[in-house]
Amino acid sequence: xxxxxxxxxxxxxxxxxxxxxxxxxxxxxxxxxxxxxxxxxxxxxxxxxxxxxxxxxxxxxxxxxxxxxxxxxxxxxxxxxxxxxxxxxxxxxxxxxxxxxxxxxxxxxxxxxxxxxxxxxxxxxxxxxxxxxxxxxxxxxxxxxxxxxxxxxxxxxxxxxxxxxxxxxxxxxxxxxxxxxxxxxxxxxxxxxxxxxxxxxxxxxxxxxxxxxxxxxxxxxxxxxxxxxxxxxxxxxxxxxxxxxxxxxxxxxxxxxxxxxxxxxxxxxxxxxxxxxxxxxxxxxxxxxxxxxxxxxxxxxxxxxx
Numbered sequence: 001x002x003x004x005x006x007x008x009x010x011x012x013x014x015x016x017x018x019x020x021x022x023x024x025x026x027x028x029x030x031x032x033x034x035x036x037x038x039x040x041x042x043x044x045x046x047x048x049x050x051x052x053x054x055x056x057x058x059x060x061x062x063x064x065x066x067x068x069x070x071x072x073x074x075x076x077x078x079x080x081x082x083x084x085x086x087x088x089x090x091x092x093x094x095x096x097x098x099x100x101x102x103x104x105x106x107x108x109x110x111x112x113x114x115x116x117x118x119x120x121x122x123x124x125x126x127x128x129x130x131x132x133x134x135x136x137x138x139x140x141x142x143x144x145x146x147x148x149x150x151x152x153x154x155x156x157x158x159x160x161x162x163x164x165x166x167x168x169x170x171x172x173x174x175x176x177x178x179x180x181x182x183x184x185x186x187x188x189x190x191x192x193x194x195x196x197x198x199x200x201x202x203x204x205x206x207x208x209x210x211x212x213x214x215x216x217x218x219x220x221x222x223x224x225x226x227x228x229x230x231x232x233x234x235x236x237x238x239x240x241x242x243x244x245x246x247x248x249x250x251x252x253x254x255x256x257x258x259x260x261x262x263x264x265x266x267x268x269x270x271x272x273x274x275x276x277x278x279x280x281x282x283x284x285x286x287x288x289x290x291x292x293x294x295x296x297x298x299x300x301x302x303x304x305x306x
Contacts, residue, residue, distance in 0.1 A: 004034055004062065005032045005033050005034045005060065005061060005062060006032075007032065007033040007034065007075050007076075007244050008033060008034045008035075008036065008070075008073070008074040008075055008076075009026055009031070009033045009034070009035050009036070009074060009075065009076045009077075009078065009240050009244070010035075010036040010038055010066055010070070010071035010074040010076070010077050010078065011023045011026075011035065011036065011037055011038065011078045011080060012038050012039070012068075012071060012077065012078065012079045012080065012081050012105055013038075013039055013079065013080035013081030013082070013122070014036075014037030014038055014039050014045055014048055014049070014080070015037065015039030015041050015043075015044030015045040015047075015048055016039070016044070016080060016081070017227050017229040018080040018121060018227070018228075018229045018232055018233060018236075019037070019039070019048070019078075019080040019081070020037070020048040020051075020052070020229075020233075021229040021230055021232070021233025021234075022078055022080060022121070022232075022233040022236040022237055023035050023037050023048065023049075023052050023063060024052050024055065024233065025233045025234045025236070025237035025238075026061060026063075026237045026240060026241075027052055027055050027056050027059050027061045027063055028055065028059070029234075029237050029238070029241060030059050030060055030061070031060075031061050031237065031240065031241050031244065032060035032061055033061050033075075033076075033240075033244060034061070034062050034063075034064070035052070035061055035062065035063040035064075036049075036063075036064060036065070036066025036070055036071055036074065037049040037052070037063065037064070037065050037066065038065070038066050038067065038068055038070075038071045039081070040081075042065070045065045045066075046065045049063055049064050049065040050065075068105070068108035068109055069108075069109075071109055072108075072109035072110060072111060072112045072113060072116070073112075073113045073116075074113065074116060075113070075115070075116060075117070075243070075244060076116070076117050076118075076119060076240045076243050076244060077109065077112075077116055077117070077118045077119070078118075078119045078121060078236055078240060079102070079105065079118065079119070079120050079121060079122055079128075079132065080121045080122060080236070081101060081105060081122060082098045082101055082102070082122030082123065082128065083097040083098050083101060091124070092301075094124075095124065095127055095128075095301060098122065098124075098128055098131075099131055099305060102122075102128055102131050102132055102135060103131070103135045106132065106135040106136045107135075109136075112136055112137070112138065114138075115142075116138065116142065117138075117142045117143070117144070117243045117274050118132050118133075118136060118138060118142065118143045118144070119144055119145070119146065119236060119239055119240060119243070120132050120143070120144070120145040120146070120254065121145070121146045121232060121236050123178070123179070124178070124179060124301075125145040125146060125147055125178050125254055126145065126147070126177050126178055126254050126262075126263050126264060126265065126298050126302075127263075127298065127301050127302055127305070128145070129143060129144065129145035129254045129263045130262070130263045130298075130302045130305065131305050133256070133263075134305060134306070139274075140255075140256040140275075141255075141256070141273060141274040141275040141276075142273070142274040142275075143274070144239070144253050144254055144255050144268075144270070144274060144275060145178075145253060145254030145255075145263070145265075146232060146235055146236055146239065146253060146254070147178050147252055147253045147254035147255075147264075147265030147266075148173070148174040148175060148176070148178050148182055148252045148265035149235045149239065149251050149252055149253055149265075150231050150232050150235045151174040151178070151182060151214055152172070152173050152174045152252045153167070153231065153235065154174075154214045154217055154231075155172055155173075155174055155184060155210070155214055156168075156170045156172060158210050158213065158214065159172060159196070159210075162201055162202065162205060163191065163199055163201050163202065164201070165191055165192075169191065169192070170189075170190075170191055170196070171189065171190045171191070171196075172184070172185065172186075172188075172189035172190070172196055173185045173188070173189075173252045173267060173281070174214070174252060174265070175252060175264075175265055175266060175267075175281065175287075175291070175294075176264065176265060176290060176291060176293075176294035177264065177265070177294040177297050177298050178254070178265050180297075181290070181293055181294040181297050181298075182265065182294070183211075183287060183290040183291070183294070184207070184210075184211050185281055185283060185287060186207060186284075186287070187282065187283055187284040187287060188281050188282050188283065238251075239251060239253065239270065242270040242271070243270060243271070243272065243274070244272070245272075246271040246272035247270070247271065248269045248270070248271045248276055249269065249270060250267050250268065250269050250270075250279070251267070251268065251270055252265050252266065252267050252268075253265065253266075253268055253270065254266075255268045255275045255278055256275070257278050258278075259280075260295050261295075261299065262295060262298045262299050262302055263298065263302070264294065264295065264298060266278055266279075266281070267279045267281060
């Protein structure tokens with residue numbers, strides 16, 4: 001019998017598309033962890049775990065179905081479960097439904113391992129990360145959300161196509177509230193230590209068009225195949241890997257920013273303790289106004305769930 005890895009990562013909602021894509025990405029990336037697939041629909045969790053385990057024979061990780069109690073003792077708990085917004089449903093009603101779901105999950109996980117890190121993937125991710133922290137009882141630094149990490153990846157891919165520079169060498173972020181109130185930090189974006197907007201191939205680019213294309217991409221995917229899951233799956237797996245391996249890499253994730261007084265998608269270094277440090281980002285006047293709108297929008301909702 002293969003040795004069980006010393007680290008454990010549990011994916012709550014692992015029977016669904018996003019959860020299964022996340023669990024598979026953890027195995028495919030070679031993360032040396034025991035991956036538990038957990039879902040209230042146990043048959044789906046079992047099927048996904050069995051399928052994913054077939055991919056683990058040449059990898060250091062393992063995959064199996066797990067219980068909520070086992071998940072509570074994990075090193076990293078990834079939450080992909082949540083209610084989908086119905087046609088014409090008010091956002092406030094969706095958040096109320098998801099609040100009940102997240103609280104139920106946290107109750108089922110108890111007692112939660114004191115050193116566990118929670119990674120929220122479900123939307124609206126900024127608010128649900130706040131709710132997860134409140135209902136789990138874990139310190140703020142140990143509860144984060146995937147935030148604008150995927151949106152930032154889409155941005156860097158678009159900029160790579162324009163400039164011919166690898167996406168990993170482009171330092172530009174989508175910031176703010178994941179969704180309607182996110183914005184691009186153009187004034188702080190850099191390539192090779194130089195301002196991105198000074199790059200010769202950026203001189204005639206319509207920046208607003210890039211932003212709109214990024215916003216539109218998720219809707220195009222949903223319209224074509226019903227949901228998005230591969231991109232966010234690899235993002236969630238990468239964040240879990242950073243938490244397990246103490247990489248101190250910087251990601252635009254939902255984390256509690258003291259100066260804002262709320263959770264928000266903002267660059268932070270991620271390591272084995274969760275958020276190691278959050279960074280100041282220099283913004284111009286227009287971007288600062290967008291930031292304030294995002295802060296207000298997040299606080300207005302989160303204040304109802306204190």
